[in-house]
Amino acid sequence: MNKLFIVSNINQIEILKKNGINSFVYPLFSFCVGVEKEFKLNEIKEDNSFIFVNRVLDSKSANKLNEILHNLPSNIKGIVFEDLGIIEMLKDVNIIKILYLTHFACNYISTNLYLKYVDSIVLPHDITETEIDEIISKANKKICLNVFGLIPSMYSRRTLVTNYEKHYNIKVNRPFIIEKEDKKFIILENEYGSYIYKLPYFNALNLLNKDALYYLYFPIFLNDKDLEDLVNNKVNINFDDGFLNKKTIYKVKGRDI
Numbered sequence: 001m002n003k004l005f006i007v008s009n010i011n012q013i014e015i016l017k018k019n020g021i022n023s024f025v026y027p028l029f030s031f032c033v034g035v036e037k038e039f040k041l042n043e044i045k046e047d048n049s050f051i052f053v054n055r056v057l058d059s060k061s062a063n064k065l066n067e068i069l070h071n072l073p074s075n076i077k078g079i080v081f082e083d084l085g086i087i088e089m090l091k092d093v094n095i096i097k098i099l100y101l102t103h104f105a106c107n108y109i110s111t112n113l114y115l116k117y118v119d120s121i122v123l124p125h126d127i128t129e130t131e132i133d134e135i136i137s138k139a140n141k142k143i144c145l146n147v148f149g150l151i152p153s154m155y156s157r158r159t160l161v162t163n164y165e166k167h168y169n170i171k172v173n174r175p176f177i178i179e180k181e182d183k184k185f186i187i188l189e190n191e192y193g194s195y196i197y198k199l200p201y202f203n204a205l206n207l208l209n210k211d212a213l214y215y216l217y218f219p220i221f222l223n224d225k226d227l228e229d230l231v232n233n234k235v236n237i238n239f240d241d242g243f244l245n246k247k248t249i250y251k252v253k254g255r256d257i
Contacts, residue, residue: 004080004144006052006218008036012227013046019231023214025050025080031057031065033155034188034195036220041073053081054100055192056157062089069093080122080216087117098122098144098214102152106131108138115141120213125151125202129244132210142213147204148230149218150197151242153185160194161187200238207244208233 005016006025013024026044027035031053044051051072057065066089069079078096079086090097097118105111106127114121122144123132136143161176176187177199184199197220208215219227222237229236 002212002214004050004214004216006035006149006216006220007039008218008220008222010037010039010043012219012224015224015228016231019228021231022046023048023050023077025052025216027052027054028068030192031055031061033190033193034152034197036188041068041076044073044075047075048077049075050078050080050096050098051076052100053079053083053086054155055083056155057083057085065089078119096120102155108135111135111143112138112140115139120144122146122216125242126248127243128247129207132207132244136211142211144214144216145204145207145210145212146202147207147215147217148235149202149216150186150199150220151202152195153198154196155193156196157193159189159191160196161189200240201235202242203235203239204241204244205233205235 002023003021004023004025005021006027007013024046026039026049027037028051029038029040032038033055053065055061062085065086069089070093072095076095078098080098080100082100082102099114099118099121101121101124103124103126105114105121106124111121120141120143123135123146125146161172161174165171178185178187186197186199188195217230219230222230226237
């Protein structure tokens with residue numbers, strides 16, 4: 001089974017390998033937001049590795065990334081990326097290209113449109129299992145599935161936590177956790193912006209029986225024990241199934257004018 005783990009802690013690589021995982025996705029240094037750890041290319045030692053890029057790029061960073069992509073070491077097998085502009089950079093780069101569109105490609109028509117330009121896409125967290133099944137059955141190529149991690153709620157290029165601290169002249173714990181009524185979010189920030197995730201974890205391990213190219217895991221903040229349990233399809237932390245069994249389509253209540 002093709003399981004892809006986004007690396008959060010280099011010390012956990014051995015735990016994953018011991019449990020049969022041999023494909024890793026490394027957040028690329030200076031090209032990611034919302035991750036615990038970023039890696040320079042010379043820190044990536046495993047064969048058949050993927051790099052992860054989820055920043056919104058400006059012209060300067062796009063040029064820098066383009067140069068990197070055309071000088072990749074031989075152990076880099078592919079890339080998981082979000083910025084559509086990267087598609088143009090990758091035209092003459094012979095690696096596996098997986099598009100990670102956080103809240104897009106929610107039906108088979110848009111999925112097949114994107115698949116004209118890449119090898120696969122990661123389906124978003126926003127759709128139900130029934131919708132996932134329809135896309136799988138009608139997609140022109142095999143797709144990738146999110147099966148575990150935190151659901152992205154928002155990405156801003158602003159440093160929201162830093163701005164909050166400056167405005168109120170206080171210091172807060174990082175990562176910063178927001179709780180409002182029964183909702184809970186966690187914010188990760190670096191110099192390139194802020195990423196907000198919904199808590200608890202998204203658990204879709206039941207999707208492992210679907211026909212997919214890769215199954216993507218993002219075990220951010222997990223300790224060694226919870227990670228090893230996860231690899232063996234056990235989840236002993238708080239989780240829900242996101243929108244797998246709940247449509248995100250709502251009728252707006254009308255009003256008299």
